[in-house]
Amino acid sequence: MAIVAQHTKFSKIAWPVLAWVVALIFFFPIAYMVMTSFKTDADAVKPELLFSFTPTLDNYANMTDNYDYWRFATNSLITATFATLFTLVVSVPCAYAMAFNPTRATKDILMWMLSTKMLPAAAVLYPMIFMTKSLGLYDTKFLIVMVLSLINLPIAIWMLFTYFKDIPKDIIEAGQMDGLNTWGEVREILIPLAWGGIASTALLVFIFCWNEAYWTVRLTTTDAATLSKLIEGNRAPEGLFFGRLSAVSTAAVGPIVVLGWFCQKQLVQGLTFGAVK
Amino acid sequence: MGRIVLEKVTKKFGEVEVIPPLDLTIEDGEFAVFVGPSGCGKSTLLRLIAGLEEVTSGEVKIDDATVTEVPPSKRGLAMVFQSYALYPHMTVRKNIAFPLRMEKMPQSEIDAKVDMAAKSLNLTDYLDRKPGQLSGGQRQRVAIGRAIVRQPEAFLFDEPLSNLDAALRVGMRLEISELHQRLETTMIYVTHDQVEAMTMADKIVVLQAGVIEQVGSPLELYERPQNRFVAGFIGSPKMNLIEGEAAKKRGAQTMGMRPEHIAVSTEAGEFKGTVGVAEHLGSDTFLHVHIDGIEEHVTVRQRGNVNFKYGDTVYLTPEEANVHKFGADGLRID
Ligand SMILES: Nc1ncnc2c1ncn2[C@@H]1O[C@H](COP(=O)(O)OP(=O)(O)OP(=O)(O)O)[C@@H](O)[C@H]1O
Ligand SMILES: [Mg+2]
Numbered sequence: 001m002a003i004v005a006q007h008t009k010f011s012k013i014a015w016p017v018l019a020w021v022v023a024l025i026f027f028f029p030i031a032y033m034v035m036t037s038f039k040t041d042a043d044a045v046k047p048e049l050l051f052s053f054t055p056t057l058d059n060y061a062n063m064t065d066n067y068d069y070w071r072f073a074t075n076s077l078i079t080a081t082f083a084t085l086f087t088l089v090v091s092v093p094c095a096y097a098m099a100f101n102p103t104r105a106t107k108d109i110l111m112w113m114l115s116t117k118m119l120p121a122a123a124v125l126y127p128m129i130f131m132t133k134s135l136g137l138y139d140t141k142f143l144i145v146m147v148l149s150l151i152n153l154p155i156a157i158w159m160l161f162t163y164f165k166d167i168p169k170d171i172i173e174a175g176q177m178d179g180l181n182t183w184g185e186v187r188e189i190l191i192p193l194a195w196g197g198i199a200s201t202a203l204l205v206f207i208f209c210w211n212e213a214y215w216t217v218r219l220t221t222t223d224a225a226t227l228s229k230l231i232e233g234n235r236a237p238e239g240l241f242f243g244r245l246s247a248v249s250t251a252a253v254g255p256i257v258v259l260g261w262f263c264q265k266q267l268v269q270g271l272t273f274g275a276v277k
Numbered sequence: 278m279g280r281i282v283l284e285k286v287t288k289k290f291g292e293v294e295v296i297p298p299l300d301l302t303i304e305d306g307e308f309a310v311f312v313g314p315s316g317c318g319k320s321t322l323l324r325l326i327a328g329l330e331e332v333t334s335g336e337v338k339i340d341d342a343t344v345t346e347v348p349p350s351k352r353g354l355a356m357v358f359q360s361y362a363l364y365p366h367m368t369v370r371k372n373i374a375f376p377l378r379m380e381k382m383p384q385s386e387i388d389a390k391v392d393m394a395a396k397s398l399n400l401t402d403y404l405d406r407k408p409g410q411l412s413g414g415q416r417q418r419v420a421i422g423r424a425i426v427r428q429p430e431a432f433l434f435d436e437p438l439s440n441l442d443a444a445l446r447v448g449m450r451l452e453i454s455e456l457h458q459r460l461e462t463t464m465i466y467v468t469h470d471q472v473e474a475m476t477m478a479d480k481i482v483v484l485q486a487g488v489i490e491q492v493g494s495p496l497e498l499y500e501r502p503q504n505r506f507v508a509g510f511i512g513s514p515k516m517n518l519i520e521g522e523a524a525k526k527r528g529a530q531t532m533g534m535r536p537e538h539i540a541v542s543t544e545a546g547e548f549k550g551t552v553g554v555a556e557h558l559g560s561d562t563f564l565h566v567h568i569d570g571i572e573e574h575v576t577v578r579q580r581g582n583v584n585f586k587y588g589d590t591v592y593l594t595p596e597e598a599n600v601h602k603f604g605a606d607g608l609r610i611d
Contacts, residue, residue, distance in 0.1 A: 104291075170362035173329050176349040177356040178423070179379035192366045 037246035044242035059247035067230065069251060076226040076252075079141055079216075080209035083148035087156050087205050090149070092198065095160035096190060100172055110161065113154040121214050132219060141224045144216055148209040155208075156201050163197030164190065200266045203259075210256045227252035278340045279430035279463035280305045281326060286335035288321055288487075295321050296487040298335065303431075303465060303480070305340075308457050310474040311467045312510070313484035319467045322484070323433050326465065328352050339430055350379075355424035356433040359440065361416045363408040363423075369395075370404040373422045380427065394422045398452075414445045425456065431463035438473070450477060471511055475499070483507050505607040508533045514563060514576045516601070521570065523547065529602035529610055536563065536578035538599040541585075546592030550575065552585045566591060 036044050038055040063069045098106045129138070137143040167190070175189050191198065213228035220229055231252055234245050260267060281303040288296040295318050303309045311319040324330040326337060328349035336345050344352050355376070363372050373394055377387045395401045398418040408416055417437060424432055434453070438446045454477050457464050468474055474481050475495045483490040483498065483506070490510075491503045502508035508516050516533045524532040540546070541564070550568035564577040564585055577593060585591065602610040 168360065168362065170358045170360045171364060173349070174356070174358060174362035174364070174423075176329065177327060177354065178376040179350045181348070181350060184379070189364065 033246045034250050036242055037250045039243050039246075041241040041243040044246070059243045060251070062244060063247050063251060067234070067248065069230065069248070072225055072227045072230040073251075073255070075141065075144075075224055076210055076228075079144040079148060079224070079226060080206050082141075082145045083152070083209045084202055084206045086145060086149040087152050088198070088202055091153055091156040091160055091201075092186070092190075095157050095164050096186060098157075099161050099164035099167075100169060110158065113157055117151075117154050125218065128215075129218065138219060139221045139223050139225075143219060144224050144226070147215045147219065148212055151212070151215070152205045152208055156205050159201045159204070160194070160197065163194045163201075167193050196266065200263075203263050203266055207256055207260065211253075278305050280340055281431060281463065281465070282336075282338040282341075283322075283326070284336045284338065286325060286337065287333045288318075288325060288330065289333045294333075294487070296325070299487070299489060301482065301489065301492070303463060305463055306461045308454075308464045308466065308477060308479045309482060310478035310480070311465065311482050311484060312469060312471055312474040313490075314510075315469060317484045318487040319469070319484055320435055321487075323356075323435055323465060323467050327354055327356055327433055353430040354433055355427065355429035355431075356435070357417075357420045357424050357437045359436040361408070361420040361440075363416060363419055365408055368405050368407055369400060369411070369419050369422075372408065372419055373400075373426055375423060376427045390426050391422075394426045398422050413441055414449070417441060417449060421453070421456070425460070428460075429462065431465060434464065434466040436467055436469070438468075439470075453477065472513055475511070481511075483510060501609070502533075502601065503609050505531055505533075505603045508601055508603070514578070517573075517575045518603075519571055519575070524602070527600065527602055530605040531603040531607075532595075533601035533603065534575075534595040535599065536576045538596045539575070539577045540594045540596065541577055541579060541583075542592045542594065543590070544592065546594040548575070548593040550591055550593060552587060552589045552591055555583075555585050555587070557582060564591070566593060568593070 035051075035053075037059055038057070039049070039053050040056055040058065043049050043053050098110065132138040132143055171193075172185055172189060175185050180188060211228070212226075213232070216224075216226045216228045217232045220226070225233075231245070231249050234241075234248050283299060283301045285298045285300060286296060287294065287298050299322075311322060313319055321330060325332055328337075328344070328347060332345060336343050338344065339352060339354075364375065367375065370391055373391045374387050377390060382390075391404075392401070395404055398421060400415065400418055400422060403411060403415060403419075408419065411419065417440075420437070437453075438449050441449060450473060453464075453466075457477075466473075466477060478495055480492060481495055481498050482492050485506055491498060491507045493501075495511075498507060498511045502511060502516075505518065509518055512535060514536050516535050517539075518531050518533045520531050524530060548566075548568045548571075550566040553565040553567050553574055555565070556563040560581070562579045562581070562583045562585075564579065564583070565574045566577060567574050575593060604610050
C-alpha cells in the first residue's frame with residue numbers, strides 16, 4: 001500500500017515538473033527568437049541583455065518598409081491555400097476509391113506512394129531546376145502550388161484513407177440502394193461523416209505547405225517567393241542582423257502558430273488517426 | 278411489378294467460384310427466402326440481385342428488363358442490411374426521407390410519406406433523434422421505414438433480425454410478414470434461421486456452396502425434401518437420418534424420419550434404445566434416444582409431458598408412410 005501511495009505522490013509531482021522542464025527546453029529557442037525580434041541589432045548579440053532590454057518595434061517597421069513582408073506573406077498564403085485545395089481535390093477521390101473498392105494492389109499502391117517520400121529531395125534538385133526553367137515555370141506560383149501539392153499528396157492520401165476506412169461500407173451501399181451516384185456518395189455520406197478527418201488533413205497539409213522551405217527557396221527568386229524565401233534571403237554579406245532576422249522569422253511563423261493554436265483540437269484528432277468516430 | 282429472374286448467373290471472387298451457374302425465378306409479389314449454412318453464398322446472391330456485386334457471367338432481369346449492367350441506384354430495389362446501415366449523421370426523419378429526396382420528390386409529399394411510414398412503424402416519437410440514440414429494434418424499424426417509403430420493385434433483406442433478441446425477433450418477423458401482405462411487393466429475405474424461412478416464405482430457396490439444393494414452398498420442402506441435405510436442413514428439431522441395416526431393408530442408403538413421426542413404446546418396436554436427455558417444453562417433449570449401432574442420437578417428439586427419464590429403455594417405430602428414403606447419391610427415392 002505504502003509503495004502505491006508513494007508512487008502516486010511521486011507521479012503527481014514529478015511528471016508535471018518533468019513535462020514543464022521538457023516544454024520549456026523546447027519552447028526556449030522560440031521565446032528567444034521572439035524576444036530578440038524586439039531588440040536592436042546591437043543589443044541582440046549582447047548576452048548580458050538576454051532578458052533585460054529596452055523593447056523596440058524598429059525591426060518590424062523595417063521589415064514592412066524595406067523587405068516587402070506583405071508580398072511574401074501573400075505569396076505564402078496563396079500557394080499554401082491553392083496547394084491544399086488541389087491536394088484535397090486529388091486525395092479525397094483517391095482515398096475514397098482505395099478505401100471502398102480495394103483491390104489486391106491497394107496495399108502496394110499505398111506503400112509505393114509513401115516510398116516517394118523516401119526519395120532525397122536533393123537527388124532531383126538540378127533536374128527540377130533545369131526542367132522548370134526550360135518550361136518557363138521557374139519562379140511561378142503555379143509551379144510552387146504543384147510542387148507543394150505533390151510532396152503532400154502521399155501523406156494526405158494516407159490520412160484520408162485511414163479515416164475513410166472507418167466508415168462502414170454498408171452505409172455507402174445503403175446510399176447506392178437509395179439512389180446515390182458516386183458524386184452523391186461523396187457529397188451526402190463521405191464528406192459529412194469524415195468531415196473531421198478531412199478538416200484535419202487539410203489543416204496539416206496547409207501547415208506543411210506554409211513551412212516548406214527546400215523547394216520554395218530553390219525554385220523561386222521574386223515573383224513566387226514565400227516567407228521561407230524571405231527568411232533565407234535575410235543574410236547580409238557583412239553578417240547576420242539578429243534583431244531583424246528574428247523579426248522576420250517571428251512574422252513568418254506567427255500566422256501558422258496562431259492557426260494551429262485555434263485548431264488544436266482538430267489537429268490532435270487528426271494526428272491520432274481514426275481514433276475519432 | 279417485381280419479377281426477378283437470374284439466368285446462368287455465376288460469381289467468382291478472384292479464382293474462387295462462389296456461385297456456379299445458377300437459374301432462379303422469383304415471381305412478382307412473392308416472398309422468397311434464401312436459406313443455407315454460413316458461407317453458402319446467400320448474401321452474395323442477394324447482392325448480385327441488388328447490383329452491389331457484379332456478376333461474373335449470366336444475366337439478372339427485373340420485369341424482363343436486363344439490369345446486369347445497371348448500377349444499384351437505378352435498379353429500383355430497396356435493401357435492409359443486417360447492420361441496418363443507417364446514416365449516422367442524419368435524424369430518423371432524414372434517414373427515412375433520404376430515398377425520396379434522391380428522387381427529388383416535393384418536400385410536402387416527402388413529409389406526408391415519412392409521417393405515414395413512421396406511424397405504421399411506431400417511430401413517430403423518435404423522428405428527431407439520431408440513429409445512435411435508438412435501440413436495436415428501433416434502428417431496425419428505421420431501416421425498414423427507409424425501405425418502404427418509396428414503393429420499390431422489390432425488397433431485399435439480408436438477415437435483418439439477427440442482431441435482435443429472441444422476443445423482438447418474433448415480433449419483427451410478424452411485422453415483416455404483415456408488411457408483405459399489405460404491400461404485396463416482392464420480397465427476398467436471407468436468413469440462416471430455418472424457422473424464419475418456414476414461417477415467412479412463399480418460396481424457400483435452399484442453398485449449399487452456391488448451389489440451389491431445392492426450391493419450393495415451406496411444406497413441399499418439409500414433406501418432400503429432394504435430397505439428404507434439404508432433409509437435414511429444414512425442420513426443427515432436425516430430421517433423424519439413419520444409415521445401415523434399417524435403411525437397406527427399405528432399399529435406401531439413408532432413411533429419414535422426422536421426430537414427430539416416430540412412435541415410442543416401452544414394450545416393443547423396431548429400434549431398441551435408451552433415453553439420454555429428455556427436454557420438456559410443456560407443449561412437447563423431445564426425447565434424445567441412443568440406439569445401439571447408430572452413432573447419432575435419435576430425436577423423438579412426443580405431445581405434452583411424457584414421463585421418461587435418463588436411462589429408461591424405449592422402443593421406437595417409424596411411421597412407414599412418413600419415412601424419407603435417399604439413395605447413395607443423396608437424392609430422394611420414391
Ligand atoms: N468480397 C469477397 N471476397 C472474397 N470472397 C468473398 C467475398 N464476399 C464473400 N466471399 C466468400 O463467398 C462465400 C459466400 O459468402 P456469403 O457472404 O455470400 O455467405 P452467406 O451465405 O451470406 O454466409 P452468412 O450466413 O455467414 O452470412 C464465402 O465463402 C465468402 O468467404
Ligand atoms: Mg450473409
